[in-house]
Amino acid sequence: MSATECVCTWETVGDAISHVYTSACINRHSACSDVITMTVGDTAFGDLLAFGTSHAVSIAKLIKPHSRDKEFSTYTGFRIMGSLLGHTAPINSVRWIRSADLAGESGPYLLLASADSKSQVKIWGCTLDSLLNMPWSVRGGNWFPLIEVLVPGSEIPNAVDGSVLWRSTSDECGVVNLDLVADTSIHVWHFILHESQTTEDGPVILCHSATQPLSYIAISRRPSMCLCLRSFCWLVSATQVIHFVIVGLDTGVTEIWTECILPFQSEHVADDGDCTRFVRSARLTGHTDWVRCLDLCRDSSTTTLSLFLATGGQDNVIRLWHIFDTTQVPDKVTLKVCDLQLPLSLDPAQYTLSIASESVLSSHENWVTGLAWAPRTRAVSFPPLLLSSSMDQSMIVWAPPDDKVRLWLERTRVGNSGVTGLSFLDCFWLPSDGSTIFGHNFQGSLSSWHYSDRDGLWSPGFPVCGHHGPVMDLAWSTFRSAANISASPFHLLFTVGSDQTVRAHAPLRLESGNNSASDCPSGISELSDHLWHEIARPQVHGYDMNAIASLSAISYVSAGDEKVARVFTATRSFVDACRQTLKLDDYPIGDNLLSVESATCSLAERAVQPTLGLSNQVSVPSSVDLMDDTVTDSTTVGVITHSDNGVASSCSAPLPTEDRLHCATLWPEVKKLYGHPYEVYCLAAHPNHMLVASACVATKQIHASIILWNGLADWSIHQRLVHHQLTVTQMAWSHDGQHLLAVSRDRTWSVWSPGQVNQQLPTYTLTAFPAKGQSHTRIIWTGAWCPDDRYFLTGSRDKCLLVWSAPQKRAPAELVAVSCCPLNVRKVFPDGVTALDVCQCSNVNPAVVSYLVAIGLESGTLILLILYSSVLMEPVDLRWSAVLLLPPPWCHVPGKQVRRVAFEPTTFGLTDTTLTPVHLATGATDGVARVFLIDRERLSACLLTL
Template sequence: MANTKLDFVTTGGNRQPSAADWASDIIAFGADNNVAIWRPGDNTRGGVDALLSGHTGVVTAVRILSSEQHRKTFIISGSADKTIRVWTNDNSATPDFRHVKILTDHEASINAIAVLPDSHLFVSGSADATLKVWKLSSSASGSQSKDDTIPSDVDLQSIDTELLQTITIKPRLLPLTLALVHFHDGSVVLAVGGTSSSIQLYVQEQRHFYLAASLTGHEGWIRSLDFVKESLTDDSDYLLASASQDRYIRLWRIHRGSELPAASSAASDPALGAFGRSLSNKAHYLKSKGQTYSVTFEALLIGHEDWIFTARWLHLSDHSSRPSLLSASADNSLAIWEADATSGFWMCTTRLGEISSQKGSTTATGSTGGFWIGLWSPTGNEVVSLGKTGAWRRWEYHAQDDRWLQTIGISGHTKDVKALAWARDGSYLLSTGADQTTRLFSEWKRDNIASWHEISRPQIHGYDLNCIDCITTNRFISGADEKLLRVFDKPRAVANLLERLCDVTDATHGTLPEAADIPVLGLSNKVVQNVADEELAGTAINGGANEPGAADPASAVQKSTLDLDHPPFEDHLARHTLWPEHEKLYGHGNEISAVAASHDGALVATACRASSIDYAVIRLYETKDWREIKPPLVAHSLTVTNLEFCPTDKQLLSVARDRQWFVFSRTEEHSQSYRVYASNPKAHSRMILDSSWAPAEVGSVFATASRDKSVNIWRLESGEAVCVNSIATSSAATAIAFLPQIRSGHVLLATGTETGELTICTLALETLKTMGTFLVETTIVPSKTINQLVWRPLRHSDGAPRGGNDVLGQQPGAYQLALASDDCSVRILSIGPAEVKVEEE
């Protein structure tokens, strides 16, 4: 199989304040157990560039260590699996990072990592209450280079690490944040903060650190520390910013010499008089390399209303004015702080995010849960933040307007992705999962560029979502842990957005509902009006909501809200792209486990989790009046894991944890009732996890995937089923999907496993014997269980063929395969042409 590539991957960021960094042109951040690489400046991609897999636990700390001199970029990541991993690339201009080292010295989760710019020194802090000081080096030729650096031409496999020191923190605290600074005279200082209200300062002496001072004043845990040089002069002071759960940021001045610097402006600020002794300007002294440094309290920054998770300085080599500080808080805001040029008082000059009146803390579409991370771009003209929903928001500074404007970020699921469904015409992809959201992805097409983005968030739920399927192009159904199913219709606002951005036309546009919203404390998306801006504004001002025909501000949305020329931002996605709920389907007694819609959209089959035959029934609903077709289909004794109608809708296939499969057939040609047609009580030796029908041209053929590490292919003939092929897998087979059409006279079957392995099998058209297999490279497949595989429909709704040049930049003859995984990712792979050679018997 040639030319298989990753077209799109999306995933949400981990809510860990230390789990992201921005250096050069890349952002590296933790995404479940992976490290995601995102290049915000690359507008040809809508998601992350790559996911680096290796960790077995959630990634909790990420730092980038760039070496321009040696043209290498190192990513150092720490995880809840107690390990630290080092990744690097051959050239800093490429995102192709490779794993080169794993460190297993810590005995608990890694909480924080600090790196020293222009050096290969880094420090890790762990929940085992220890700090470890490391040095990157090269083991080439059995020795390290004289200047203690890594040569530019060194083999990546020869990169090594040296443990210089282990520090047991006393008094005992769990480190949550670390910061390193390198003074111009060679002195190195390490700041440590964590589950204490004090900050510990360590000074390096002969390659070892010792505790030199403890800074007090905060009244909560320390969540972020960062150093910056105040100016470019050699004798410049350094500033340390500390952010705490007490909602305040403290600035500390580090001054060379035993003589104290001029009195801090904070002491004379009358607004801070109520803080009393907490503003004590007691001097602490550090000694290193024969030099003495004083550490004094500089300023108290007040403005956030909740915990502050990160505080980052802007580092600019040509920055001549005083530095700027970016803080991210649980109050849903980013703040930029600068010192006034005249008075020296520190003040908030810019605030980004959400204002209090927009939070809506009790609504599903309101509060984002705060910002957990805030980062500066290396040039200082962009900032990004990570929120509760896993999305990265991005702002750019426009000098001509002297203001910050929001621009396109990225988003993704933050928990296991359980199910996928393509629109009937392949125009968009729906995904749903344990983060209780359903998301819609489509291609934004402009200027001969196509990139995938989240265009709508149809469902924000209060229960984990388990399954989804499209009934028509404008309607889908999803099942969750709440024991019922919900049917949603595409709103006109989203249809307009898809038409404008993605070139998706809709002939039924005029019959669609206008928009949707979730009432406070509600779970059902309700239809709301889409009114002109001036009409809604006039109603609000004049109080005319009770007048005949007046728009109710509580059930209306401005038409201009989604009048966009770009994919929606996160706040738009969470509030204004919901789909209104059309119907609820009741009947099951447990959590919904599987759902399938017939190809003609007339029927829906559903099942729920079960431990007995009474609950393991399959219920059928007709979609015209949403009436249940009784009696339900009784067959399985345990949870049904997958349901699927055959291409002609004449038969329904079900597989379950009881190791059986059943095929139900229509009782009459145009009937909506089904009866058992064929079954196999011993189809596999362990539970069956997925199934798929072959293309109609092959006949009545289907495949089943099992935990017994096999995929069996069955042919139905006169009510009997024969296993015509059995394909072994390296681990439990969890997902399978036949390509819906014959390709080059052969049948393609995609198989996903519990370990994230993806295999494309080529089968003979007549015998269905394996003619060739292709194992997709591990760098572009998930690192955890593949839950579902879905091929993109090969034809438009109007019958025109899809594929080839239909997708900008896609190779001719390629087909796209979507993957859902437990690693929180949704991926779209382009499977290129294959040369199939018949294996000799």
Template sequence: MKVNMEQVYTSVACNRTTEIADWNAEGLICFGASHSVVIYNTAERTKDPLTVLSHHKSLVNSVKWLRKPDGTCTELLSCSADKTAAVWTLENGQWTVTSTLVGHADGVTCIHGVYDDEELLVYTGSIDSTVKVWERRNGVTALKQTIPLHSGLCLTLHAHILPTHKAILFCALDDHKIHVYTGEEYHKVHTLAGHEDWVRGLDVLDVDDSTIILASASQDTYIRLWRLQKHVEQAPSKGIRVEQKVFSVYDEQWTVKLEAVLAGHEGWVYGVQWQPCGIGESNKKPIYRLLSSSLDKTLIIWEPESSPQKGEGEGAWVERVRVGEVGGNGLGFYGSRFGPGDKFLGHGYNGSFHIWEFNQETSQWQPSVVCGGHFSAVEDVRWEPRHGRYIMSVSADQTTRVHAPWNNQYGSQWHELSRPQVHGYDLASLALVNSTTFVSAAEEKVIRVFRAPHNFVHNFKNIVGDVIEQDGKGPEGASVPSLGLSNKAVFIGDDEQNDADDDNDGYFVPVDMTEPPTEETLMQNTLWPEVQKLYGHGYEVFALDASADGTLVASACKATTAEHAAVLLWETKTWQQTQKLISHQLTVTQLAFSPDSHQLLSVSRDRRWTLYQREEGSNSFAIAASTDKTNGVHSRIIWCCAWSFDGKAFGTGSREGKVCIWSKSNPTETSLKDYGILGKPLDTNTSVTALAFAPKRERNSLFIATGFETGVIRLYRFDNDGWELLKELDRSTAHHLTVKRLSFKPTEEDKMLLASCGSDHLVRIYSVSVV
């Protein structure tokens, strides 16, 4: 038997650092997401445009393309808090690490690389107060020089090959100054002083064979342009002259003077980039453009005005384009990059991408559809019940997100369509009651119930092409009062509600969408109204599940006593607590209703599972079976559980690496009663953190997806002959940190869809076919 698994969807946001994304002329964006490097093909409109590369052991701090003199990019750089940097090379269509740069004593915070003829020079800055220079010759990369930074921490650096084919290095340190290093042994030759706060962005532009311009962006809200050129003796002048400093570069005299100070941002300026050469008509004098990004929620493109005395592009620097976010809870931009053609990118505090493209017809800059995702660990992911038309995920980034396929003229591609909940606590669990209602749990004692507004149902039909049934029209949307955590319903046409109250930041505005929304729209206009709060737990709610018939919700919280480890049952018509099920001694880690809604399974940190049976004709449950120290099989925490699609068996997975399948068997006098283990346990020797049964059976076999603490996902077949491994997705194709949840699309089709989420911020969907 053969199993094929194909990646359908990947959702993730970039890390919250300044130089975490870069864009090349081929339309590929590289960025760091958790411990991984991601390649985003912006030209891909049908398949999954993201490729996740796993190598680093800690958070990725910076990613940069290596641009060859002809503008092509077949290599990139990454650096990480794991004290290393890496050179990635595209070989036979695959990105592989061809050099690992090891030598820093602490995390590597910034990186830059340049080609010197055919050789490569890489510069890395670290928290250990050094900058290291690496040289690759004849395919071998070695440490060339270590530059001690007596002044302190290197915040960012930029290297450049001068017209004389010699390297010059600019380092922005925590003394607010830019230090210039040249020579074979990289001696400091000059210091550029002027900024009054940390410099966070640097970029260099070639003007001619004897002149370069350095742009520096600072947390003092200003951008400074420094003109460096070969020194030419000039006759003394009686007029006012800009002060010039002379210093030696490779036995040549160079001068530096302050060309301009650009004041337009109102917050810290984190990113600055010159528009790459080669854009525009070659027979004209190039127009220099500079892109900057700031925490004031704006991006600005700067351009020199025409001067009557000096000619076109030689006057004062002015704003040509200003774009950004309006409202919402974003905290501005951490970086920005020019893209191919008339496009540019900004990445924000929430790890979101924003791409603007120039529309020739309207002569306006318009936002484009981009990929997105969570920027912290994804704790849970669930399919829409019955039909599986969308998935919903919750994360420690305090958001709940809806992902669905966008069906357009090019085909079908998954995107984030809605953000029902933007919370103030890290979210932990999720349960969908029906197509339009879900409950979520966070690091609080309250369970919150949400219902889809009319605007979501309307836009879902426009984008996906599928109709979600809704009981009555209900509210149009929702908004969040300032200083509040509850989404407040908004009814269009209700004068009392329609007036934008003073307590609403970013009031909801109905949006008619035919394509996936932008980040601003997601944060402000795709919330779902909160319809109920459920109180009853003494500590933070940790696990949730809803019955397949939509009548019940089960919940459990963090606990160290039997009283607090009780499972609470809620009836969904009135949202009243109907029962308190006491069995476990410690936190219940996962809950699962059987497909027929007649049984409820709980697993716990106390190494036990308990099965509750629904009493005939009521919503009450009683303990039908449980494990104890004598028959439990599991010797460590049971992290996960799942039911087979027909409800005849269930599985449990634990920290010591065992997966057990349980079913009805001969009655016993033990706590198992009518239940027993099927066959032998699967022993993986790796902590099992997620389980899911495929919605089909072939030749009396069960197909079981297992997720591990290592990030690996495996698909097994289980039958009377035991366990058979059918497919393994390693860290490079699955997750590079703990798999938190696996979930199969509930409909039985030739190609099954498996959703997964993990601590690495990723939500993924795989197409699974059994041959």
């Protein structure tokens, strides 16, 4: 794109595009997620979740369906709004920076700290009004980078924390204390904040006063590794604050460091290595292995300092410590471990703090990885409930002593029993109600349980989950009948990733009433009455997945990093779930080859994967299973089953929970496709016939052939198409099924058309290829057909997008290969074009034919533009509209290649002047898959009028 090219601004488009779904997982680090409640005064306006996803920080908002959705009224979950981009390495730690004053307001801004594996630490700011008042389609908030620092010595951060002291009586509006542990050091920064206006009409944003921090302190703990961190500020007086930093070490020791700070002081600390202001106040021993996690809670009902500290270690033990004022709690003097050595600037006679060992909790059978005290909203007494997570695949809610029992007791245990690989790395409470707990498991998913006072049960909620590896390919479920396409506005979205899984996503239809804003679920606007979720994990493979192609609404073919492609069909329980749980009664199961009744009856009830196998097999129900199918059905909507510890079975959840997604929503494998000498790289399914094209990694022409598989003859090899010299990177069938487009690493493309008909399927002949010197100069990554199949587009690493005319239809005897030149409508982009797709665009002017083109770049950028021409002009004069760059929070991580973009299947006739909104799915190597809803009428009106 040139500097003079017309680029459409996001304000011009308005809400023509809405972001409806993001599938993402949490990075595999214990301190990589945190949640906070948005409050104004004493009123709470919902919860925000922040977590690290690859190189980005994802922001999600809590949603709660209304009570009229009886099946979902007790289930809560988070919906991702957008991402904060700026890190250049995977995120290790994320933490909200909370107000240091427990009784004070949170301020007009939200602050968030994040640290990555390349020693970069960022503090992000956002105005609270932008999160509360902006429409949902763009409700990512007005986020801006506030502070950026590098950890000296290239040390890798393990945990970050901080606090902010707000002040509204001067030009300086706050002081931020940023604390971080990295490798063998503790790092502390202090920054002064103030408000500024970048332009005369621009918004007022927060910034810090200087390029250098107010002060910086580094404390070396070599050779001990600093693993976890919590910090807080104790407001001793209006002019004096004690800053506490609590650190867990790999020696089993927990250290408490303190410093006395004067808020809004103007002098800087010149020596970065000066740590004399910090005092090691206490050294707590007891753990026999690494201290992996810790958390603290303060009693806000007293003016003196009283807090409980919980530490968890790899010795499977939780230790509780009570920090208190000796003069206020004299009965615990005999239980104290030590006195805190406070900074010398404090009067020791006035402030005497001691630490007592409160209890030792031993119930986990593996490492304790996360600890979280219940929020004050649920705590009727002090100390509150304690939540712990462990690598033993469980989380425990601990109850404090009461008048009857003077012991800490295990109240509830939740988790994933009998499932491998779902150990928990962290946990937290929902701060707004204190009745919902969340667990971050080893695969990156966030599981939740909600406690109901009515029935006294913990019920599973909506999980937040996604690929914990690059998304390599995606495909919408297809139908071989145009009637079926128009009958159902919903299509399943399949995604495959290098995490060796295939995932199915679908919209959950919610009760929308009269579609007013008040009738929509909390957190959902009137733009949509559907909530997207992952509903199945049909394939959990032993190889990284490379490609997928949908055969019908109930079957697909996929290929991993192996020489074999595999065909799968849905289970009967999955079909029932689509019709019942997802409320998709009109979702078509059959097609023109198989009736609905035949398709449903021929499906297996469920599938299992052998312990040492890669092929999902049909599970034959035993006599016990037949008597109690509520437990064995993979996605059954049944009566809540009660357990001994007051936890509802995950089988009763209306949507499958993470443990069931991992092992109980598999689809059976029906056929293996052998024929390629190397790993299968790409797949494409014919729109009308049971015909699949596949290609593998190749360095010679003999290996670069395309194989056509005949699904009507037990998936035998129908034909081999030999032309390319290197790997075929992508294939695409035309919408009418008359042509097959293949693009290759050898910088050429080929188009194949049907020749002689062999029984039910035709054989294909090469009919077009690029003229020498007229094609791309680098590898061609992607290609796609226009909806009317008159043109096709190709994108390459040479940053160019070329448009070509489709071959003319000829009789089979007249088919000859013709060299082609691109049309004079070349489009150049800042980075290589790695993904593209085309759909019909609404015709504002009936005399103009237009196509909406979605493009993904090698840099992670997503672009929309329109290719249009006048149908009255001969020859046809194709032109490009203005370019629309999707906003950064909706794009993928910079430097992470967009692997695939795909519009959902629609009718492709060009007779209608009004079209319904269409979904666009994108997937990239950052592990994120996104779905957008595009109003083609409004978007074309914006782009074509510029």
